[in-house]
Amino acid sequence: MPPTPDGIQGSDFIVEKSNWRNTRLVPSPIDGRLDPSEVLFRVDRFALTSNNISYAMAGDTLGYWKFFPAEEGWGRIPAMGFGEVIRSEHPDVIEGERYFGFFPMSHHLVVQASSVNPTSFSDAAPQRSDAAPVYRQYMNSKHDAMYREDREDQMLLLRGLFMTSFLVDDFIEDNDFFGAQDFVISSASSKTAIALATLLARRSRGRVIGLTSPRNCAFVESLSGYDEVVVYAEIKSLASDVPVVFIDHSGNGEVVDSLHHHLGDNLKYSCMVGGTHWDSSNRSNDLPGARPTFFFAPAQIQKRAQEWGPAGFQERLGDAWHRFDASSDAWLEVQRGAGAADLERVYQDILDGRAQPHHGHVLSLWDA
Ligand SMILES: NC(=O)c1ccc[n+]([C@@H]2O[C@H](COP(=O)([O-])OP(=O)(O)OC[C@H]3O[C@@H](n4cnc5c(N)ncnc54)[C@H](OP(=O)(O)O)[C@@H]3O)[C@@H](O)[C@H]2O)c1
Structure with missing residues (x-):
């Protein structure tokens, strides 16, 4: 998009807060003048997975809508992305450098750089001030120990999700596996679940069992992390006479109820991580x-x-990440998209659970 005499043209992909299927692309001209410490990013590209839909789900309760404000009744969903600094009013944030962090699905983003050091800086914009530090941080690719130029897409798609699964796996180990023999993971085809299955399988402390829908069953069976795969309708076929830890990524009330009733006292820990089935009923x-x-x-x-x-x-996180990142080549197929039409199509597919589980969508509002 060419710069105009008084600023820079761009647009934002916005979502109606009361109906996430309703989206619009709205112009978002940026005044060329930046205040002291402000940095203008060109949002290069970003990953889109079900986790981003969860940001809309928790937009009001956990404050995700506040990160990147939009007009009344509408929001900009945050996504893990790479941005290039195209203007900077902070002496230590250099034009041309590339940063990894949370971006809106937009052409540009202006942030207020603070706590700048060679590896990262924080956005001090008031609307993000009560967000956790990790949600405000931009990592400079030049000095990021986990960055590899040829693995940018994998980093966008998996790094944040992997971090959660690394912590869940560690939490389970830290609690002596809650005495479990089986680890049941729902939405087993999701990237977060695959990361957890991979980590748990490595420990060889029990069977890792994936719960999924019929359309994703063959894919989950093809993965190396799961010892057994069961579709949601067949939860009652699971062994109920051994201690189990359940890690839920589906948020599906029917699934959670059914598993709890089936396992009863043998369900030793029930860990709620996600809500991919966002339009399902609540659990009892x-x-x-x-x-x-x-x-x-x-x-x-x-x-x-x-x-x-x-x-x-x-160091521990980095080692585990590099192993998982390398292993993801066996199942993850990166799908690049460019421009508003690609973004709209992929967004609607992900929202309604139509996306292929082996696809990792990396998108940009910029035309190819
Ligand atoms: N709490 C945290 O800190 C944290 C961090 C990371 C991720 N998470 C959560 O973990 C979950 C997985 O995220 P992800 O980004 O890894 O997902 P993903 O890879 O995009 O997962 C896609 C899978 O989710 C299920 N799914 C997605 N949309 C659906 C729909 N509309 N209806 C029915 N099923 C649907 C399907 O799996 P099945 O057919 O196998 O069910 C689908 O294959 C999300 O809910 C995310 O928010 C939480």
């Missing part, structure tokens, strides 16, 4: 077995950062 209260408990990643990060030290934490 007072279910048999362990009480469903939301996974709170920051608590495990804090615990391990204290025990291992920040460098020890990063």
Whole structure:
């Protein structure tokens, strides 16, 4: 998009907060003048998975809509992306450098650089001030130990999701596996679930069982992390006489109810991580077995950062990430899309669960 005399033209992909199927592309001209410390990014490309739909789901409760404000009643869903600095009013943020972090699905983003160091800076914009530091941080690719130029797409698609699964796996180990012999993972075809299955399988501490829908069953069976794959309608075929940990990525009330009733007291821990089946019914209260408990990643990060030290934490995470990243080539097929029409098509497919599980969508609002 060519610069105009007084600024820069661009647009934002916005979503109606009360109906996420309703989207619009709205012009978003940027005033060429930046305030001191402000940085203008060209949003190069970003990943889109079900996790981004969860940001819309939790937009009001967890504040994701506040990150990148839009007109009344509409929101900009955050996505992991790469942006290139095209103007900077901060002396230590250099034009032409490339950063990894949360971006809106837009052509551009203006942030307010603070806590700048060679590896990263934080956006100090007031609307993001109460977000966790990880949601405000931009990592400079030149100095990011986990960055590899030829793995940018994998990093966009998997790095954030992997971090959660690394913490869930660590939390389970830290609790002596809750005495479980089986680990049941729902939405087994999701990238977050695949990461967890891969990590749990490596520990060889019990069977890793994937729950999925019929359309994704063959794909999940083709993965190396799962010992057994069961479709949702056949939960009752699972062994119910051994201790089990359940990690839910579906948020599907019917699935959760059915598993709790089937396993009863043998369900030793029920860990709520995600809600891919966002249009399903809610789970019941007072279910048999362990009480469903939301996974709170920051608590495990804090615990391990204290025990291992920040460098020890990063080293363990980095080692596990590099192994998982390399193994993802066996199942992940990156699909690049460019321009508003590609974004709209992929967004609607992901929203309605039509996307192929082996596809990893990396998109840009810029035309190819
Ligand atoms: N709490 C956290 O910190 C955290 C961090 C990362 C991810 N998560 C959550 O983990 C979940 C997985 O995220 P992801 O990005 O890894 O997902 P993904 O790879 O995009 O997962 C796609 C899978 O989700 C299921 N699905 C997606 N949309 C659906 C729909 N509309 N109806 C029915 N099924 C649908 C299908 O799996 P099946 O057929 O196998 O069910 C589909 O193959 C998300 O809910 C995400 O928010 C949470």
